[in-house]
Amino acid sequence: MGDARWLSTEQQRVWRNYMAATRMVESEIERQLQRDSGMPTTYYEIMVSLSEAPDRTLRMSELADRSRFSRSRLSHAVARMERAGWVERRDCPSDKRGAFAVLTEKGFDTLVAAAPGHVEQVRSALFDVLTEEQVDQLGEICATVRKAGPDPFGPGWAG
Amino acid sequence: MGDARWLSTEQQRVWRNYMAATRMVESEIERQLQRDSGMPTTYYEIMVSLSEAPDRTLRMSELADRSRFSRSRLSHAVARMERAGWVERRDCPSDKRGAFAVLTEKGFDTLVAAAPGHVEQVRSALFDVLTEEQVDQLGEICATVRKAGPDPFGPGWAG
DNA sequence: TCCTTAAGGTTGAGCGTTCAACTACTACGG
DNA sequence: CCGTAGTAGTTGAACGCTCAACCTTAAGGA
Numbered sequence: 001m002g003d004a005r006w007l008s009t010e011q012q013r014v015w016r017n018y019m020a021a022t023r024m025v026e027s028e029i030e031r032q033l034q035r036d037s038g039m040p041t042t043y044y045e046i047m048v049s050l051s052e053a054p055d056r057t058l059r060m061s062e063l064a065d066r067s068r069f070s071r072s073r074l075s076h077a078v079a080r081m082e083r084a085g086w087v088e089r090r091d092c093p094s095d096k097r098g099a100f101a102v103l104t105e106k107g108f109d110t111l112v113a114a115a116p117g118h119v120e121q122v123r124s125a126l127f128d129v130l131t132e133e134q135v136d137q138l139g140e141i142c143a144t145v146r147k148a149g150p151d152p153f154g155p156g157w158a159g
Numbered sequence: 160m161g162d163a164r165w166l167s168t169e170q171q172r173v174w175r176n177y178m179a180a181t182r183m184v185e186s187e188i189e190r191q192l193q194r195d196s197g198m199p200t201t202y203y204e205i206m207v208s209l210s211e212a213p214d215r216t217l218r219m220s221e222l223a224d225r226s227r228f229s230r231s232r233l234s235h236a237v238a239r240m241e242r243a244g245w246v247e248r249r250d251c252p253s254d255k256r257g258a259f260a261v262l263t264e265k266g267f268d269t270l271v272a273a274a275p276g277h278v279e280q281v282r283s284a285l286f287d288v289l290t291e292e293q294v295d296q297l298g299e300i301c302a303t304v305r306k307a308g309p310d311p312f313g314p315g316w317a318g
Numbered sequence: 319t320c321c322t323t324a325a326g327g328t329t330g331a332g333c334g335t336t337c338a339a340c341t342a343c344t345a346c347g348g
Numbered sequence: 349c350c351g352t353a354g355t356a357g358t359t360g361a362a363c364g365c366t367c368a369a370c371c372t373t374a375a376g377g378a
Contacts, residue, residue, distance in 0.1 A: 014298035014301065017302050077335095095344075096342075098357080146183060149184075231367080231368095235329090322376085323377100327371090337362090342358100346352085
């Protein structure tokens with residue numbers, strides 16, 4: 001305990017900037033989407049996954065794995081989205097434990113309406129303020145960090 | 160709406176890696192601190208701010224500004240931390256609206272006990288997996304993003 | 319002085335997340 | 349066929365956060 005490895009002055013500086021920057025980006029995006037479309041980014045991502053799937057339908061577990069959500073988290077989220085009329089549940093005939101989540105037409109329309117504002121926010125908070133070189137560097141850094149973590153790969157991985 | 164500026168393929172790749180990486184880092188750190196010390200990172204940061212202040216005491220508003228928390232958020236957090244015995248509130252004699260937050264001895268000890276594990280987690284999730292060059296680049300990128308955002312500066316800024 | 323406006327801070331409702339427990343079903347080894 | 353593990357998914361409580369409303373006190377003018 002007494003001989004813990006502390007951060008260097010430089011590392012502390014980077015860490016503070018990292019925390020401030022990543023939180024800023026996240027909260028700006030979260031706020032925009034909540035304000036303009038009434039949904040958190042997590043729901044947006046769930047709807048994107050569903051919209052790209054055949055018949056806009058996925059098994060709950062498949063959906064959870066793609067979004068890297070816990071099953072519980074997804075279950076709560078889908079329940080909420082069902083109440084909003086964006087998603088429906090259907091029983092799985094081949095596995096009686098299973099359930100499908102289906103994106104409704106209303107959900108799809110909501111997603112389409114939400115997308116431009118969301119993308120614009122992503123650009124203005126992150127990409128528009130960085131040089132192309134910095135974007136490359138950031139991509140490399142994030143890929144490295146991701147690879148190093150637990151369960152580094154998964155669907156959607158593109159180095 | 161129809162002519163929105165979408166992300167390029169490369170930007171999408173970076174964005175996905177960014178989301179995955181930053182969430183991974185955040186959730187690993189959050190989980191470690193919650194599991195080992197029973198507190199979220201936000202409370203940790205509040206306690207750090209208090210521990211560095213004279214008499215381990217700060218006005219609520221000052222504390223909110225330093226951590227970039229809303230007043231409401233801080234108020235709720237301090238209420239919770241008071242119940243845990245880590246912090247106390249004191250009235251401000253010169254401004255009867257005001258309130259001080261004071262880090263208790265128990266709070267200080269808890270912070271000291273929590274620090275090594277937290278720092279180790281920060282290192283292993285972020286700094287240990289990057290080259291020195293990448294750390295420099297990340298610092299520069301985060302400083303840029305931070306500068307570009309709303310209310311870019313503040314106490315603790317070291318660009 | 320009185321009135322208005324602003325600042326410091328708290329509160330309660332609503333939401334999303336986590337964690338642990340739980341139900342229902344499948345798969346598998348004997 | 350039976351029993352035991354494991355899998356799919358849900359549930360409820362606890363918690364932290366946001367947002368808007370609110371209370372109290374301070375400051376600034378008329």
